[in-house]
Structure formats: C-alpha cells, structure tokens
Amino acid sequence: MSVLIFLDQSEGHIKKNSLEAASYGAKVAEMLNTTAEGIVLGTIKDELAGLGKYGLKKIHTVKNEVLNNFDDAVFTYIMAEAAKNIDAKVIIFSNNFNGRAIAPRLSVRLKAGLVSGALALPDLSNGFVVKKNVFSGKAFANVSIKSDIKIISLNANAYKITEGEGTAETVELNVDIPQAKVKVKEVNKVLGEVPLSEAEIVVSGGRGLKGPENWQIVTDLAKALGAATSCSRPVSDSDWRPHHEHVGQTGLTISPNLYIAIGISGAIQHLAGVNRSKTIVVINKDPEAPFFKAADYGIVGDAFEVVPKITEAIKKLNGAQH
Numbered sequence: 448m449s450v451l452i453f454l455d456q457s458e459g460h461i462k463k464n465s466l467e468a469a470s471y472g473a474k475v476a477e478m479l480n481t482t483a484e485g486i487v488l489g490t491i492k493d494e495l496a497g498l499g500k501y502g503l504k505k506i507h508t509v510k511n512e513v514l515n516n517f518d519d520a521v522f523t524y525i526m527a528e529a530a531k532n533i534d535a536k537v538i539i540f541s542n543n544f545n546g547r548a549i550a551p552r553l554s555v556r557l558k559a560g561l562v563s564g565a566l567a568l569p570d571l572s573n574g575f576v577v578k579k580n581v582f583s584g585k586a587f588a589n590v591s592i593k594s595d596i597k598i599i600s601l602n603a604n605a606y607k608i609t610e611g612e613g614t615a616e617t618v619e620l621n622v623d624i625p626q627a628k629v630k631v632k633e634v635n636k637v638l639g640e641v642p643l644s645e646a647e648i649v650v651s652g653g654r655g656l657k658g659p660e661n662w663q664i665v666t667d668l669a670k671a672l673g674a675a676t677s678c679s680r681p682v683s684d685s686d687w688r689p690h691h692e693h694v695g696q697t698g699l700t701i702s703p704n705l706y707i708a709i710g711i712s713g714a715i716q717h718l719a720g721v722n723r724s725k726t727i728v729v730i731n732k733d734p735e736a737p738f739f740k741a742a743d744y745g746i747v748g749d750a751f752e753v754v755p756k757i758t759e760a761i762k763k764l765n766g767a768q769h
C-alpha cells in the first residue's frame with residue numbers, strides 16, 4: 448500500500464499548494480510506515496525527479512496533452528485507475544478548485560471516506576482522525592475516516608513545505624484516457640496582472656471605498672507592492688470591480704502571505720475566502736469592525752488618508768532599495 452498525492456500543475460509547472468500536499472503526504476506515509484508517491488497529469492516542463500526532496504519516492508505521469516485542460520470526470524477516472532494500480536490507501540489533494548472537483552467524485556467511485564479542507568496531520572492514536580474547519584472557519588471538527596481507502600484534501604497554508612534530500616523515480620502510468628464529454632474551445636486569461644489565486648500579496652477593497660471612482664488608491668498600493676487586487680462581494684455585485692476579483696464563501700478562496708483589507712467589514716462569508724492568509728492587515732475607520740478580530744495588524748483610520756500614505760512610504764522604500 449502507499450500514499451498517493453495529486454500534484455496539480457498549471458502550464459507545465461507544479462503549483463505551490465501541491466508542494467504542501469507532497470510534504471504532508473510524505474509525513475502521512477512515514478506515520479503509516481509506507482511510501483509517498485505523486486501523480487501528475489498532462490505535459491510538464493518541471494524536472495520531476497527533484498520532487499523527491501519533498502519526500503516523494505515515485506512520480507507517476509500521464510503525459511498526454513489532452514490532460515492540459517482540466518476535466519473533472521476524466522481526471523477522476525485516471526485517479527481511480529492510478530489508486531487501484533498502485534494500491535493507494537490514502538489519497539491526498541490540495542483543497543483548491545481542482546482538488547475540490549476531483550476528491551468527492553473519487554470518494555464515490557472508490558467508496559472512500561473523504562475529509563475536505565484538512566488542517567493537520569491525521570491523529571492515528573484512535574483510528575484515522577483528521578481535523579478540519581466547519582461553519583466557514585468558525586469551528587473545528589475532528590472527522591474519523593473508517594473506510595479502507597481514505598481521501599484528504601489539504602487546506603492551503605495548513606502544512607509547511609518541508610524539504611530534505613532525495614530524488615524521485617519517474618514512471619509513466621499506463622492508463623486509458625476516456626473521451627471528455629466537455630470540449631474546451633478557448634481559454635481566456637486575465638492578462639497583465641498578478642493572477643489572484645497565485646498571488647503572494649493581495650490588496651482588497653470593500654464597500655467602504657464608496658465607489659469605483661476611488662479604486663485608484665487600491666490599485667496604486669497593489670502596484671507598489673507587486674500585489675494582486677481583490678474585493679468583497681457587494682463591490683463586484685455593484686459592478687465596481689469584475690467578478691473574478693470577488694473573494695469569500697461564494698467567490699475565490701485565496702491564501703496569500705499578506706492580505707490587506709481596506710474598507711471591508713469582515714463578515715463571516717468574506718473571511719471564509721481569506722482567513723488562510725498568513726498575515727492579515729485591516730484598514731477600517733470603525734474600531735468595532737469584526738475584521739479586526741481576524742487581523743494580525745490593524746489600522747483604525749480613514750482609508751482615503753491612510754492608504755495613500757502607505758503607498759508613498761512603500762514607493763520611497765522601493766526607491767531606496769534600487
């Protein structure tokens with residue numbers, strides 16, 4: 448038996464979240480006294496043997512360019528075949544769009560228990576118990592998986608990437624690729640900006656900014672920091688900003704190193720999308736705004752006064768460094 452880790456890729460490069468999943472999977476394998484193996488679907492530009500340093504012994508590949516476009520049914524089929532082929536008893540995904548699409552389908556197909564959004568390593572002292580968030584991060588649950596095969600999707604930033612020594616053996620997995628029922632005709636990308644889901648720094652604006660004409664203070668700060676921009680839901684609902692910038696329970700879930708929230712109250716539905724950020728900075732004129740409870744740093748003040756000053760200070764600092 449082994450632990451199988453799904454390694455998500457984008458344009459041929461392994462995503463950062465997958466390195467967290469690989470490190471986590473390697474530790475789970477060590478706890479179960481077995482080996483951790485990765486799987487990558489599609490054509491890949493990265494050198495895969497190097498993934499051995501995250502604890503993976505083997506990387507299974509299915510190098511067909513059809514798989515460069517994500518298709519949940521096709522990917523689920525291949526993951527099920529791979530799991531049977533290598534006798535995987537624990538299967539790990541990142542809890543991102545792709546992981547959330549495949550893991551439940553695979554769980555049904557393999558009759559495997561699933562914990563989605565795991566926060567920590569399983570506790571093996573009394574079965575196989577995994578901690579996760581519930582109620583949009585307001586509470587925790589410890590979920591016991593009793594099935595023979597167990598599936599976990601790991602929250603971003605829940606487990607540190609751990610690097611050691613070692614190289615992984617790469618093997619091509621011999622599997623039929625089913626015909627996709629959905630045909631991708633074109634892919635439109637948001638160009639010229641830092642992609643929100645991958646950004647290390649995100650500057651976000653809420654209804655406190657009063658209108659789209661005031662967004663310049665958000666974009667100026669983002670530009671100075673090399674950050675992506677996002678917004679709360681009412682902002683995109685009012686068409687002040689495009690919908691792809693909306694973060695929260697019904698929008699994107701992001702986990703940057705730094706999230707700066709400007710004029711956002713911090714409703715639970717907003718926090719659900721950003722509370723995995725490493726450091727949260729809140730700028731709000733109301734000292735009672737709920738967001739301050741989730742913040743690492745807070746500034747009580749008028750965004751229209753505070754934000755331009757921060758931008759100027761960062762520009763000066765950037766200038767001093769060049």
Ligand SMILES: Cc1cc2nc3c(=O)[nH]c(=O)nc-3n(C[C@H](O)[C@H](O)[C@H](O)COP(=O)(O)OP(=O)(O)OC[C@H]3O[C@@H](n4cnc5c(N)ncnc54)[C@H](O)[C@@H]3O)c2cc1C
Pocket residue numbers: 652653654655656678679680681682693694695696697698709710711712713714715716717720730731732733736748749750751
């Ligand atoms: C089912 C459901 C799903 C939802 N999903 C989402 C979601 O995915 N994402 C999301 O964001 N919301 C979501 N919401 C909406 C959510 O409940 C809140 O209504 C929303 O997040 C509030 O947005 P906001 O903080 O921008 O606006 P507000 O709540 O109006 O807050 C504005 C804040 O700006 C501050 N402010 C005002 N002027 C200034 C100033 N000059 N300087 C500094 N601060 C100032 C105010 O003190 C206030 O705290 C959802 C709601 C429901 C019911």
